[in-house]
Amino acid sequence: MLIRHTPVLAALTQLSCPVQVFPHAGIQQLTHTHTPAASMPDEKMDETKKKKKKTAECCGYPISIFFIVVNEFCERFSYYGMRAVLVLYFRYFLLWDDDLATSIYHAFVALCYLTPILGAIIADSWLGKFKTIIYLSIVYAIGQVTMAVSTIHDITDSNRDGTPDNFTFHIALSMLGLILIALGTGGIKPCVAAFGGDQFQEHQSRQLNTFFSVFYLCINAGSLLSTLITPVLRAQECGIHTQQQCYPLAFGVPAVLMVISLVVFIAGSGMYVKTDPEGNIMWSVCKCIGFAIRNRFRHRSSSYPKREHWMDWADEKYDKLLIAQIKMVLKVLFLYIPLPMFWTLFDQKGSRWTLQATTMSGDFGGFILQPDQMQTVNPILILTMVPIMDRLIFPLIQKCGLNFSPLKRMTVGMLFAATAFVSAALVQIEIDKTLPNFPSSSESQLKVVNMYSTTLNVTISPSEHLLIESYGSSADYITFDHQDITVSLNTSNVITKAFSLIKGGRQTLIIPSDPTVMYLVEDTKSKPREGKNAIRFVNGWTADLNITNLDSIEPSATTNYTLVNQGKRDFVLRHGEQWCEFSRKFGFGASYTFLITEAVFSSDCESIVEVEDMKPNSVHMALQIPQYFLITTGEVMFSVTGLQFSYSQAPKNMKSVLQAGWLCTNAVGNIIVLIVAEIGKLPKQWAEYVLFASLLVAVSIIFSIMAYFYTYIDPAEIEAQIRKEQGLEPEEKEKEKETLEMEEKDQKNEQGVKQTKI
Numbered sequence: 001m002l003i004r005h006t007p008v009l010a011a012l013t014q015l016s017c018p019v020q021v022f023p024h025a026g027i028q029q030l031t032h033t034h035t036p037a038a039s040m041p042d043e044k045m046d047e048t049k050k051k052k053k054k055t056a057e058c059c060g061y062p063i064s065i066f067f068i069v070v071n072e073f074c075e076r077f078s079y080y081g082m083r084a085v086l087v088l089y090f091r092y093f094l095l096w097d098d099d100l101a102t103s104i105y106h107a108f109v110a111l112c113y114l115t116p117i118l119g120a121i122i123a124d125s126w127l128g129k130f131k132t133i134i135y136l137s138i139v140y141a142i143g144q145v146t147m148a149v150s151t152i153h154d155i156t157d158s159n160r161d162g163t164p165d166n167f168t169f170h171i172a173l174s175m176l177g178l179i180l181i182a183l184g185t186g187g188i189k190p191c192v193a194a195f196g197g198d199q200f201q202e203h204q205s206r207q208l209n210t211f212f213s214v215f216y217l218c219i220n221a222g223s224l225l226s227t228l229i230t231p232v233l234r235a236q237e238c239g240i241h242t243q244q245q246c247y248p249l250a251f252g253v254p255a256v257l258m259v260i261s262l263v264v265f266i267a268g269s270g271m272y273v274k275t276d277p278e279g280n281i282m283w284s285v286c287k288c289i290g291f292a293i294r295n296r297f298r299h300r301s302s303s304y305p306k307r308e309h310w311m312d313w314a315d316e317k318y319d320k321l322l323i324a325q326i327k328m329v330l331k332v333l334f335l336y337i338p339l340p341m342f343w344t345l346f347d348q349k350g351s352r353w354t355l356q357a358t359t360m361s362g363d364f365g366g367f368i369l370q371p372d373q374m375q376t377v378n379p380i381l382i383l384t385m386v387p388i389m390d391r392l393i394f395p396l397i398q399k400c401g402l403n404f405s406p407l408k409r410m411t412v413g414m415l416f417a418a419t420a421f422v423s424a425a426l427v428q429i430e431i432d433k434t435l436p437n438f439p440s441s442s443e444s445q446l447k448v449v450n451m452y453s454t455t456l457n458v459t460i461s462p463s464e465h466l467l468i469e470s471y472g473s474s475a476d477y478i479t480f481d482h483q484d485i486t487v488s489l490n491t492s493n494v495i496t497k498a499f500s501l502i503k504g505g506r507q508t509l510i511i512p513s514d515p516t517v518m519y520l521v522e523d524t525k526s527k528p529r530e531g532k533n534a535i536r537f538v539n540g541w542t543a544d545l546n547i548t549n550l551d552s553i554e555p556s557a558t559t560n561y562t563l564v565n566q567g568k569r570d571f572v573l574r575h576g577e578q579w580c581e582f583s584r585k586f587g588f589g590a591s592y593t594f595l596i597t598e599a600v601f602s603s604d605c606e607s608i609v610e611v612e613d614m615k616p617n618s619v620h621m622a623l624q625i626p627q628y629f630l631i632t633t634g635e636v637m638f639s640v641t642g643l644q645f646s647y648s649q650a651p652k653n654m655k656s657v658l659q660a661g662w663l664c665t666n667a668v669g670n671i672i673v674l675i676v677a678e679i680g681k682l683p684k685q686w687a688e689y690v691l692f693a694s695l696l697v698a699v700s701i702i703f704s705i706m707a708y709f710y711t712y713i714d715p716a717e718i719e720a721q722i723r724k725e726q727g728l729e730p731e732e733k734e735k736e737k738e739t740l741e742m743e744e745k746d747q748k749n750e751q752g753v754k755q756t757k758i
Ligand SMILES: CC(C)C[C@H](N)C(=O)N1CCC[C@H]1C(=O)O
Pocket: 080, 219, 220, 223, 224, 378, 379, 382, 635, 639, 666
């Protein structure tokens, strides 16, 4: 079909349709019409008409929305609940090391944000949103059930020792489960948001904007509840033959929630507005773009007149409407290029910020907050801030006469995220002041512990002289810029021994009751993980000792470090019939060596000496609240607005595709985090935070320039006008006809009823 350019069409294809600004939130008012596309065959048109109906309303909202938001709540509960225990499952059930566990975890998260493209293509080109959500939810639920089954250790625990015997089986099953989950969660994500938007009629544009906020609230309510509940479920013990940490329950409850999510969605099926896909739209889009590029190349000579847009080179072969729709999508996708940077910063909440929290104190008086629990501050703040922003802040800005348009909001959101990282840098500087002076890669550090019965004169060549009392230690670590040292002890006769220290390491020289066998032990050279405390014991007693939860310890030996949580901890020391109980209260992130003296049992454990290898954390976790507040404010402005914007600026037949494009910005952000983590860090963590903040400021400046040149459009209006230009039946007429038909039908029905009554 060859359609010539008319002036009106030319203006339209520039996509400069003015749009009415939505009064309270600065979002353009949109018309939501469910017009069949120009290219749609007649049978299909009739099919769509049949499905089009007036939706039941409650307080101005379509009732079908209720099913969609409940579905989203359950789905997010399922997703975030499963995610909350996933790394622990890898680490402690599959027994993977930290690196493998975190890499697979991040790869899974990135995959979940890449699969939306697939879901969107299926929905917009083939099945339609409704069927895509149903089918992919089934895949998702099967994935969750597979995952839950893979965590039942009894399946392969034939020797009943509490650990699975066939790890390959559990790994294979859980990987299959994760792939299905990624397909499901990612696949339905762009469809659910867009399908929700489709439920609104022309006169409900205010409600449509509120819908996206409520949708976001549901995401965060679901994620908050599940991240609080699933770790508790995991901590339970369960099993058929042996009792183990209850992973099947922790993964089983999210699986049940996914089934509920599907049931709720199906329950609403009679009420939904369902728009059919218009043939293989993605294939048509690709062919059209391909043709435009080829045609442009063929006519590259300057003798050919220029066209306004490179997509206009598809004019010879493709429908004006399709070209205009592609232009709309490409314009928005181009605008999205800088956006992954926001998510790069946002996603570091779960990694860098949680690591930062492990070097802080979580004692809030009435309750103790673990470092990873700090992340729940984000959904909690979302639940309070979305309503405040929607009902108070945005209307106030509007009242002040400022045009806080969606793209301006997103820019400000990015700037908020950047200031959150400046705040994180300031907190880091405070933390750094309290951190021990760890050795550089060329240095070695040494501490000396004297378990000998009298005070010792210790000389470490060439120039360190220490006087260390019995069951005491040197005041702090001594730093050496060389590794080979000689230690001389001034006992009844001089004992000399040479040692080679570990480069970049921290060690303790233990001088036991027989100083001739003095030896080195390796110390922890970073803050213990997860805010725990690293403790160990040196046995100065004359025989073997048993200590609760530790192996038996020989005389003069030192145990490995054991990690203990914050709070009061009790240890029972035992040798045969003799025993005593030793209690200590721990803070966050400290390290201790406990020296067990010869008088341990006679003093009822009172004589045990505590050597502090690393001070407990002293900077309070509450200092992270400002950075969480700033990033969440940024998220509300950026992410909620982005969802609305992606829906409002998409042509009707590509709503899911643009939602997928939006979600892809998140996937790319995640991948950047992965790459940054692999490449390594700047020597100073605060400097890395400042670097990220600066990058985001730079990106938001670029984005604001791009946004300045962006013209908001009303896709429905553009589509309608192009159809009119092409001489197709105008939307309004079609709607009028349909209303008339419905009214006639109603009248006939009423007459029928009256006649039967008579
Ligand atoms: C990380 C929180 C639990 C959830 C977050 N506030 C959020 O709502 N999202 C992060 C990525 C987009 C959005 C989501 O859809 O989960």
